[in-house]
Amino acid sequence: MTIIDEILKERPVGTDSNEKVCDFLLSKAIQAGYKTITLQFDCKRWTKDFSYIDLDGNQYELFPSPFSQPFEKTGDLEIVSTLEELQNKNITDKIVLLNGDLTQQPLQPKNFPFYYPDEHKTIIDLLEDKQPKAIIAITGKHPMCGLNPFPLFEDGNFLIPSAFANKTTGEKITGRKGLTKLKIASKTENSVGRQIIASKKSNGKGKIVVCAHMDSKYGTIGAIDNAAGIEVLFQILDNLKDYNGAYDIDFVPFNGEEYYGVIGQLEYLKHNGNEKSEIKLVINIDSPGHVASKTALSTYNFIDCKQTWLDTKISKNDYIEEGSQWYAGDHAMFAFQGVPCIAVTSSNLFETVLDLTHTSNDTIGNVDFDILKKTSDFLTELIKDYND
Structure with a gap:
């Protein structure tokens, strides 16, 4: 059984279900002989039900924004399509319909620790300052996943119902x-989660971190995104259970990549501290x-000789290729700090895979287990041969 x-x-x-997955992964790491650390954190869980807007007695279905506050009231409807309109219109205590230029891409959660662009902050600050009763966002296809429509807001710290x-x-x-x-019809409840770390101390020349996020969005079983990544991570973990190379290794099934607060990632960074x-x-x-893919590797902060070393290894494997850089993943928080990183994904990430992610179409039939095995074996040898 995989x-x-x-x-x-x-x-x-x-x-x-997230807790059960944590239990299972923790037991697998312990069975393989790794030292394990569990970091507990506070978080929120979310449930939803049928939601609608009533127009002249006709109900039109809406989708609650993940982690939205609940709302069931009447109010005047005000349509806002541009930043200028948002700045100038009186929307206080009204139901605001956002569309047009304001809803082309999802807004990052408030004060997102790794990336919070000024244009997103401006929109959120204006909304919080003007205090509409509630917000309806008209959206289309998400630019980085398969959702259509997509939630403009996904943020438990944004308290205007949406x-x-x-x-x-x-x-x-x-x-x-x-x-x-x-x-x-949206409800949030206080909950707890865990960040697991499986560590192997070796010869202390430094540390290699091997990571893959274990959580999923609501509404998907996340086969490609990212049960497949966890499968590869734990195959490597098992392959290296007797490793005694130059570097200590942390295997980290990040618990929070799909959560608005990336809380497992922050707990791991805090745990590392000055290290x-x-x-x-x-x-x-x-x-x-x-x-329908090969495995694509993209690199970040690699010096020329290190890149040449990796290119040589890639050239010897017809199922591995060099991929384009992308930053919507857990390597980004390390890459932004100058740490050498390798991001591992499907070679058709942008053409095919992204349209599956975060949807009910992300099922096991999309996964090639032979590719996963070859990828884990390749990365195992890469770790054994790595020399900073």
Whole structure:
């Protein structure tokens, strides 16, 4: 039985299924002889139900934003399509429909620790300052996953109730005036989660971090994203259980990549503290093994001789290729600090895989286990041969 067989379930941070996955992965690391550390953290879990806007007695379905506050009231509907309109219109105590330029991409959560662009901060600050009753966002296809429509907000710290809808629903709402009834059936509860670390002390020349996020979004079992990555991580963990090379190794199934607060990642960084400079290489495995792909490796902060060494290894394997850089993954927080990183994914990430992620279509039929095995064997030898 593979690792995937045991963890292939909807498993957002803070849920019972996430806890069961943590238990299973922890037991596998202990069985392999690794020293394990468990970091507990506070988080939120989310549930939702049927939500709608009522127009002239007709109910049109809306989707609650993940972690939104609940709402069931009437209010005047105000349509806002541009930043200028958001700055100038009086939207206080109204139901605001956002569309157009304001809803082309999801907004980063408030004060996201690794990336919070000024234009997102401006929109969120204006909304919080003007205090509408609630927000409906009309969105389309997510630029970096398969969701269509996508939630404009996914942030438990953003307290204005919000929902989202597709463009068809948006056309029916746009132009309406007067009192409108809105129901957003959304509930958050306090919960706890865990960040697991499996460590092997070796000859102390520094540390290699091998990571892959274990959590999923709500509404998907996340086969490619990222049960496949956890499968590869634990195959490497098992391959290296007798490792005695130059570097200590941390195997980290990050618990929070799909959570608005990336809380497992922050707990790991806090745990490392002043040892950040000891990390000589990070290997992040995210969405590998698509049935129609090879494995793509992209590098960050690699000096020329190190890149040449890796290129030579890649050239000897027809199932591995050099990939384009991408930053929407757990390697980014290390890469931004200058740490050498390798990101491992499917070679058709941008053409095919992203359209599966975060959706119900991300199923086990998309996973090629032979590619996963070859990838784990390649990365195992890479770690054995690595010399900073």
